[in-house]
Every structure is written in structure tokens, then in C-alpha cells.
Amino acid sequence: MEYNRKLLVSMAGSRKATYWPKSEIMWSEFVDRLKTPARSLETLENYLALSKSQQAELKDVGGFVGGTFFNDRRKGAYVQGRDLLTLDMDNIPAGQTEEILKRVSGLGCATVVYSTRKHSGYAPRLRVIIPVDRTATPDEYEPAARKAAALIGIEFCDPTTFDASRLMYWPSCCKDGEYVYRVYDHPFCSLDGLLGMYKNWKNVAEWPQVPGSETIEKRRLAKQENPTEKKGIIGAFCRTYSITQAMEQFIPGMYEQTDIPNRYTYTGGTTTGGAILYDGDLFLYSHHATDPCSGQLVNAFDLIRLHMYGDLDKEAKEGTPSVKLPSFQAMAKMARADKEVSTLLIKEKFERAKKVSGLESPAREEDGNVDWVLNLTKDGNGKIEKTIANVTLVLENDPLLKGKIVIDQFASCGMVLGALPWDQREGKRRWKDVDYAGYYRYMETFYGLTGKEKLDNGLLIVSSQNQINEVEDYLESLKWDGKKRVDTLLSDYLGAEDNTYTRAVIRKSLCAAVARAVTGGVKYDYMPIFTGPQGIGKSTFLAILGKQWFSDSLTSFEGKEAAELIQGTWINEVGELTAMTKQETSAVKQFLSKTHDIYRAAYGRTTDKYPRRCVFFGTSNDSEFLKDATGNRRFWPVDVGEYKAKKSVWVDLPEEVDQIWAETYMYWVLGESLFLPKEIEKLAEEQQEKHRESFAKEGVIREFLERKIPVGWDGMNLMQRRQFLQGGTHLTANVDLMDRRKVCAAEIWQECFGSDIKYMGKRDSMEINNILSCISGWKRNKATQRYGFYGTQRGFERV
Incomplete structure (x- = not known):
């Protein structure tokens, strides 16, 4: 081969490969490797009847990318350079294979053409590989590839073939499939010559387009879910920020608007006007090869994710779900920390909870903003943590709860001072068991806070700080008119x-x-x-x-x-x-x-x-x-x-x-x-x-105590005493009488009531003593005294 040079190409054994290591290979070696396809046992008819996934497995015999990648990872933003222009021509009319080969030959530059696995005379499909005379930068690649395609017939190309990270499979054929292979040994294509065909190759508006590509973009857009209707953090972010608003807020200066409506230039590259807005500022597609979101239709969330955190995914395994990517985790964390997004999430969560529960939402317009909710601590998934601190913060700030649950010092009970989400009655009332149920349900529904102990502790802390005294408040509210009543x-x-x-x-x-x-x-x-x-x-x-x-x-x-x-x-x-x-x-x-x-x-x-x-x-x-x-x-x-x-x-x-x-x-x-x-x-x-309850025997005892007795009363025996009290003793004129000075229960029992001492029980003694205690002018002795033949007793003495 007359024209030959060393190329840098990335190769892997499968489209699913994580790493695509770079290899140095001579153009002649590369061309020779395409000469013989891998053949399988099925016919073309059988192959075409298979599902897309089955076809993909059969044609995946390994592949190459005509350039190199940073860290050998095949991603659009990691392209370092391209030595080969690779074109997929899948839209060639029936019977036009030779026409395409003639046009390729007419380019006058080194080229190799080989057919795809689906190729047939009635449905030609060819791959055109054009080596350039120097390595193209990521920004140079797409305009160069599009210009080369236009020289052959860009209308025959797959609209996605100009992606700088696009792979090409090594050749493979069905057992009865036709394999087309042509090599044109000419000088290498001048990269600068291709780019020089533009007035300004950096202007994306000048780049040739595949006819109907706009329709393809519309179909792609139609398949995309409206990002503002998505659930979770992505939807909240996209409802808060459009593409252009996100640019201004998070990556200012990264894109500049052009004179053409809905077209922006990625300032980190060399081309212009390659970032296009679609669907009313909901999506952006970037043709800038060095743009972190190059070749992707992105919403506002993914736009900022790729720009701010895309590098975090360098070590992520191929096939990692998008929500598990480090960039997604970092972006979600940042979005939740954003005041506007977080506030929207809160309001929407409250609104959903309101619809499900029928309870009033704490995010009412008349109560102003809900910025205080941003102070609630959250776990890695953005969920409110079940802590006492969060419970108290809710009770202190939620407009439907704030200041409404207190402790009444006077009654030492919980009090409700107005309408609550679960009980709309106005006015003061006592906290009841049914309020616990409503409180638990409300905290779980709107804040995800559960756990009886934590909820009760938070309630105790806040209500203790908000103590009232209903009666004191009532008394202090009064104003005396000065009239004594x-x-x-x-x-x-x-x-x-x-x-x-x-x-x-x-x-x-x-x-x-x-x-x-x-x-x-x-x-x-x-x-x-x-x-x-x-x-x-x-x-x-x-x-x-x-x-x-x-x-x-x-x-x-x-x-x-x-x-x-x-x-x-x-x-x-x-x-x-x-x-x-x-x-x-x-x-x-x-x-x-x-x-x-x-x-x-x-x-x-x-x-x-x-x-x-x-x-x-x-x-x-x-x-x-x-x-x-x-x-x-x-x-x-x-x-x-x-x-x-x-x-x-x-x-x-x-x-x-x-x-x-x-x-x-x-x-x-x-x-x-x-x-x-x-x-x-x-x-x-x-x-x-x-108002003391009187005793039936009290009057008899009173009369007994007031009756005068002889002076020698202590020396008289029981019979003499009874005879005197019954009037049987004839007193002489010289017998002196005196007031009774002391008395005991036994004396009352035998002398006043005429009963025998052996029949006096404890109850009788207590009754007599109680009566004596009630009679004014008499008091109980502090110490015992001698009461004649009754011996030592504790009785009463006249005051």
C-alpha cells in the first residue's frame, strides 16, 4: 500500500465493554483486518426475523472507535482525538451500492468501505472509513465528518453517525450474506481542507444536516417524558428551573446565546451555536463535542448534573443505573439543598399528603413561606430524619400547630388553643386521647415522622415551653370598677x-x-x-x-x-x-x-x-x-x-x-x-x-357535772355517792357543798348512769370522753390523777 501511516484507534471485544484501550495500528493493518468478515450459521432472512436485541448480540463481534478516550472510557465528553472519520450509510436506495462506491472513489483520498450485517442488494448498508492526515480534535471531528458525508451524500447517512464517540463493529455476515469490501489507496484526507470548505466551520448552523433529522429529533422528544412531570427530585428541579434558568443559576457563562433563536454556544469548546433548545426550554441537545452533555438530549437536571458532577462517573461501572451514578447522587444532594427546589418539594409533598389524608396542609398561602422546613435534618435520600429535634422544630414552626398545643399550669393538663389539622374546632379545649391519634397521623403523613416515644418527647418539650395558666390569665384580664361586693x-x-x-x-x-x-x-x-x-x-x-x-x-x-x-x-x-x-x-x-x-x-x-x-x-x-x-x-x-x-x-x-x-x-x-x-x-x-352533732347522753352528763357535791366527796364510797345523788342522804345544815373540780369516765359510768364498771367497754369509755371533750368549761388532764376509789385515771378537770 502506497499511502500508509500510524493511527491511534480504541478497540474492545464487545459493545458492552467498560474500557476501550487505545492501540497503535498502521492504516494498512487496519484495512486488512476489515477484509474478512466473521460469518455465522443463520441466513440473512433468519437474521432479519430476529428481535433487535438478538440481532445486536450476533453482530457484536467486537468493534473500534477511530480515536482515543480519556481513561479509556467510551463517553462523549471523554473523547481526546480522532484519526478516522467513520460514516454509517444505512439509508442507501436499493441497487445503489455501486453508485456510492463511485462517489467514495471520487473523493480522491484514502478510504475503506465495508458492508454491515444487514446489507443486501435491495437494502444496501455500508460503512465508510476515511483516515485524516492529522488527529482531529473533538470539536473538529463532527464538522469534518459531516462535510465528508455531504461530498458523498449526507442523505444516505444515519443522523447519529457523526457522534465522536460512536463505535463501529468489526465486519460480520450471515452465511448467505453479501459482503462488500473496497479499499482506495489514495493520499490521506486533508482535515484542514475539509474544514476549509466552510466559511466558519465552528458555526454549527453551517454544518450539513441529514434531511429529516428535525423529524427524528421530534420523535426523540416525543419519547421523552416531560421533565416537569417527573416525580421526585428531577421533576422538582425541572419545575423550578428551565434549561436557561439553570444555566444562569448554576453554570453562568458556560453557554452564550447566539443570534439564532434557541441556539447557544458552549463556551468551553471552539464551535459555535451547537447547543439547541427544544420543547419550550425543557430540553437541550448539544453538538459541541467537548460539551459534557454532547450528543445527549438533556433536561435541566441532567444538564447541571453532567456539567457540575459528570467527572464523578469516571470510575462508575458500565451499566450502572443512572440514579446510582455518583453524579446523580451529588446532583440530588445539591438540588435538595437548593432553597427554591427544597421549598417546592415540601409544598408538593404537603399537597400530596393533603389529597391522600384529607387533612389541611401546613403550606397554606396565608401562612407565608415554609423556609423553616429547610432546617429539618434529612438523610442521604432527602427524607426527614426521625429525631426529637425535628419533631420539636415542626411543633414550633408548623403554622397549623405552632403555639396551639400547650400545658395549662393551673390544670396540669394539655390544652389545645385553636383548630388543629385533625380537629377544626376553634377555642380552648383539653387535649384528649383522640388528639394523640390525630397528632401521630399528621406527623407521619406530612413529615414522615413516626415513633411514639420521639413524638411524645417532642410534644412534651414544646408544650412545656408554652405553658399557660387559664385562671391567672382570666384574673389578670379583669378590671375592678371600685365597687365593693x-x-x-x-x-x-x-x-x-x-x-x-x-x-x-x-x-x-x-x-x-x-x-x-x-x-x-x-x-x-x-x-x-x-x-x-x-x-x-x-x-x-x-x-x-x-x-x-x-x-x-x-x-x-x-x-x-x-x-x-x-x-x-x-x-x-x-x-x-x-x-x-x-x-x-x-x-x-x-x-x-x-x-x-x-x-x-x-x-x-x-x-x-x-x-x-x-x-x-x-x-x-x-x-x-x-x-x-x-x-x-x-x-x-x-x-x-x-x-x-x-x-x-x-x-x-x-x-x-x-x-x-x-x-x-x-x-x-x-x-x-x-x-x-x-x-x-x-x-x-x-x-x-x-353545728357540731350532739350526743344523746350529753345533756345528762352536763347536768351531772353542774350538780354540787359535798366537800369530802373523794372520801365517800360508791354507795354513799349514789345515795347522795339519788337524794337519799339527809344533809345537815353544817354540810358544805362545792363545784365538781374533776371527773373521769368510770365515775360517769357508775355514778351518772348507775351502771357496773365491769360492763363498761372501750367504746363506752370513748363515747363518754368525747362528750366531755365537747362540754365547754372542761378540759382533758395532761397527766393522770387519783380519783378516790377509782384509782389513777386520765380524766377531765374544770377550767
Whole structure:
């Protein structure tokens, strides 16, 4: 061969090969390798009847690319140079093989032509290989190949044959297939001569085009899914940025617009106008050989992916799914970090969740932007991480939740302050079990946050930071008009006597209610008791004062049940004290003395001690309701219904209740004491004694104690004493009498009741001692004394 030179060609054993190593080969050797095709056993007819994938396997006998690649990877952006122009002529009319060979020969340059596996006389298919006199750069290759094709007949070419990274199979034939092989030993084609045929070979608009290539592009576009309709990060990015917007935002200066509409120049290459926009700025196809997205129809996401992160795929295995490529992972991460894309993703996620769940979306226009969601930590796939920090961030910022779930310090319970996505009721209400279900569903649906423990912990943290005190807020909202009403409440509304005692009772008890509501745990262990006829409004009076925090449900005074019953109450009515046993009355007194209660508070897991925030009022229709002979100091009895009430509980009190509390709040702020003054304590004791339940034997014992006895009473025996008490002893004029100074239970049993000491049981002794404890003017001895023939006893002595 006269004309010969060394070429650089990349070769591999299969189209699927990952690496295409470069080889030095003489043109003569290369031509000789194409001389004999690999033949298989099937006929051409049988071959044509096979599927495309089956045909591809049979014709894949290895191949070559007429140039070299960076890192030996056959990718468009990795082309380093080309020594061969390779043309696929698959559109030759029937019977025109010789015509094409004549035209190739007429070029006057070195060429080899060989037929493809599908070639036949009625459907000619040829490959034309033209070596150039110097290595073409990636930018020079396509305009040179197109110009050479135009000299032969570009209309016969496959529109994709001008791709600089395109491979050519080594020749193969069916067993009956015709093989065409021609070699033209002429000087090597002048690369500069080909390019010199253009006015400006760098101007892509001058490049010859395969007729109908626009139709092919349209078909290619038609097969492409609209990128703005894609799901996930690709769709979100393409809905946020068009091709040109993405260029400006992420790779400014990488493309320059030309004078021709929809044509751009890749500034990193030497050709111009080779990047073309399609379908209203949705796609770009670049003819620039050195463009990272050369030869690819790309959307905005892939455009930026290939430019910014395409180099990351150099070591990726061939056939790696696109979503697994390093460039995709990096691009997806960057896109999710982009504020505009991330915000759109969030809004669209919320909208989808809204459609599925029927719940209101947190991304409402009236609530402004959702930038705060960008602060939620996410995993590598862009999903919100299931952390307590993320839960709290949602609760603190979601406009449908923010500030609406709180803890009421007064009631130690969860409160809802307005409409929630799962419950559109306005106004305040208590957090209930059904709210937990709605809360869990909402957090899972809109944020993907699950895990009861984390959700509960986040709820506890945020609600604890947003504490309120409903009663305190109510009291602070009031403004007193200066008219005094509190002191005369009991006489005005319930017909009690207007005196210092009744005035003090109502004033102290209401001030105690304020103190406990505001500060909690205040020492106050008293209970006013209103006693009087039915129907005068005792319970209604308390219910109106207590407003929504009134309760008359307290039936037990022991254990956690009692603590739970008073939780969230302010005014508690303890009704019908006469029906209580002495033991129950003792439980009431013990309960009243507590300043704290133990229970499990809202959103909590453990029990704790919480300050008591309520007070208690008793009501009774019976005047004798104090069971204990002593220890009634905690009860402040008030007789009501004794006079005609000046105001109506049902009509006037609802109108005045706010002013009553405003006045009371003012007294408390000024430091009102919650205890009765000494002089009024005595009046309280009189009322307690008045309402103490009397004993049947009390009158007999009183009379016994008031009867005078002889001066030598301790020296008299039992018979002498009984005779005196029965009037059987005739006293002489000189017998002196005196007041009884001391007495014991045994003495009462035998001398007052006339019973035998051997029949006196412990219960009898306790009954007598209780009666003695209730009789004024007598007190129990601190130490034992001798009581005549009764021996040493612990009894009572006259005060």
C-alpha cells in the first residue's frame, strides 16, 4: 500500500465493554483486518426475523472507535482525538451500492468501505472509513465528518453517525450474506481542507444536516417524558428551573446565546451555536463535542448534573443505573439543598399528603413561606430524619400547630388553643386521647415522622415551653370598677347574717382561691360550709363563682382518685356533709390540709408532686354536720337562708361575678391574709360548736357535772355517792357543798348512769370522753390523777 501511516484507534471485544484501550495500528493493518468478515450459521432472512436485541448480540463481534478516550472510557465528553472519520450509510436506495462506491472513489483520498450485517442488494448498508492526515480534535471531528458525508451524500447517512464517540463493529455476515469490501489507496484526507470548505466551520448552523433529522429529533422528544412531570427530585428541579434558568443559576457563562433563536454556544469548546433548545426550554441537545452533555438530549437536571458532577462517573461501572451514578447522587444532594427546589418539594409533598389524608396542609398561602422546613435534618435520600429535634422544630414552626398545643399550669393538663389539622374546632379545649391519634397521623403523613416515644418527647418539650395558666390569665384580664361586693356576698345572695364573721369567711376563702390559682400550693386548709334550706341557691352560687372550673364531683378524699378529680378545678363543692361518717369527716380534714397532690401530668410518664390550685366549699341542709367532738377548726360554718336575699343568685350573680373576682384579685395583690383574726376565730369556734352533732347522753352528763357535791366527796364510797345523788342522804345544815373540780369516765359510768364498771367497754369509755371533750368549761388532764376509789385515771378537770 502506497499511502500508509500510524493511527491511534480504541478497540474492545464487545459493545458492552467498560474500557476501550487505545492501540497503535498502521492504516494498512487496519484495512486488512476489515477484509474478512466473521460469518455465522443463520441466513440473512433468519437474521432479519430476529428481535433487535438478538440481532445486536450476533453482530457484536467486537468493534473500534477511530480515536482515543480519556481513561479509556467510551463517553462523549471523554473523547481526546480522532484519526478516522467513520460514516454509517444505512439509508442507501436499493441497487445503489455501486453508485456510492463511485462517489467514495471520487473523493480522491484514502478510504475503506465495508458492508454491515444487514446489507443486501435491495437494502444496501455500508460503512465508510476515511483516515485524516492529522488527529482531529473533538470539536473538529463532527464538522469534518459531516462535510465528508455531504461530498458523498449526507442523505444516505444515519443522523447519529457523526457522534465522536460512536463505535463501529468489526465486519460480520450471515452465511448467505453479501459482503462488500473496497479499499482506495489514495493520499490521506486533508482535515484542514475539509474544514476549509466552510466559511466558519465552528458555526454549527453551517454544518450539513441529514434531511429529516428535525423529524427524528421530534420523535426523540416525543419519547421523552416531560421533565416537569417527573416525580421526585428531577421533576422538582425541572419545575423550578428551565434549561436557561439553570444555566444562569448554576453554570453562568458556560453557554452564550447566539443570534439564532434557541441556539447557544458552549463556551468551553471552539464551535459555535451547537447547543439547541427544544420543547419550550425543557430540553437541550448539544453538538459541541467537548460539551459534557454532547450528543445527549438533556433536561435541566441532567444538564447541571453532567456539567457540575459528570467527572464523578469516571470510575462508575458500565451499566450502572443512572440514579446510582455518583453524579446523580451529588446532583440530588445539591438540588435538595437548593432553597427554591427544597421549598417546592415540601409544598408538593404537603399537597400530596393533603389529597391522600384529607387533612389541611401546613403550606397554606396565608401562612407565608415554609423556609423553616429547610432546617429539618434529612438523610442521604432527602427524607426527614426521625429525631426529637425535628419533631420539636415542626411543633414550633408548623403554622397549623405552632403555639396551639400547650400545658395549662393551673390544670396540669394539655390544652389545645385553636383548630388543629385533625380537629377544626376553634377555642380552648383539653387535649384528649383522640388528639394523640390525630397528632401521630399528621406527623407521619406530612413529615414522615413516626415513633411514639420521639413524638411524645417532642410534644412534651414544646408544650412545656408554652405553658399557660387559664385562671391567672382570666384574673389578670379583669378590671375592678371600685365597687365593693365581696364582703357582703353571703348576706346579699344567700341571706346570711351580715357580720364580721360571715364577711371574713367569704373574703378569706375567695382570696385563697386566687392565691392557689396563681401561685399554687398556698397553705390554706379551711372549708366554709353553707348550711340552710334547699332551693336558696347554695350550689348555684358556687357554680357561678367557679365558672368553667367549678366541680361538684368530689366524692372521694383518699388516694389518686381524689387528686385526679380536683385536677383542673378551682371551686369544689363538697355536698351533704351530714351523710358522712366520722371516719369520712376525718379523711376530709386530712385532705384539706394538703398543699400538693401527686399524679401523672399531661404528656408525662411518671407521677410527680403538683401544687394544689383549688379550694373547697361545703354545703348542708342540716345544721348538725360536724361529727368530731373536737378538731373542727378547718370548717367555717355559715348559716344561710336566715334572711331574705337582697340579690338573685340566678339573675344578678352572673352579671357581677367578674367584678367579684376583680375585687378579690386586688385584695390578694395587696397582701390579704388567708387566716381569720383572733377575735373572729372565737366566732368561728362558736359556729363550729353550734353545728357540731350532739350526743344523746350529753345533756345528762352536763347536768351531772353542774350538780354540787359535798366537800369530802373523794372520801365517800360508791354507795354513799349514789345515795347522795339519788337524794337519799339527809344533809345537815353544817354540810358544805362545792363545784365538781374533776371527773373521769368510770365515775360517769357508775355514778351518772348507775351502771357496773365491769360492763363498761372501750367504746363506752370513748363515747363518754368525747362528750366531755365537747362540754365547754372542761378540759382533758395532761397527766393522770387519783380519783378516790377509782384509782389513777386520765380524766377531765374544770377550767
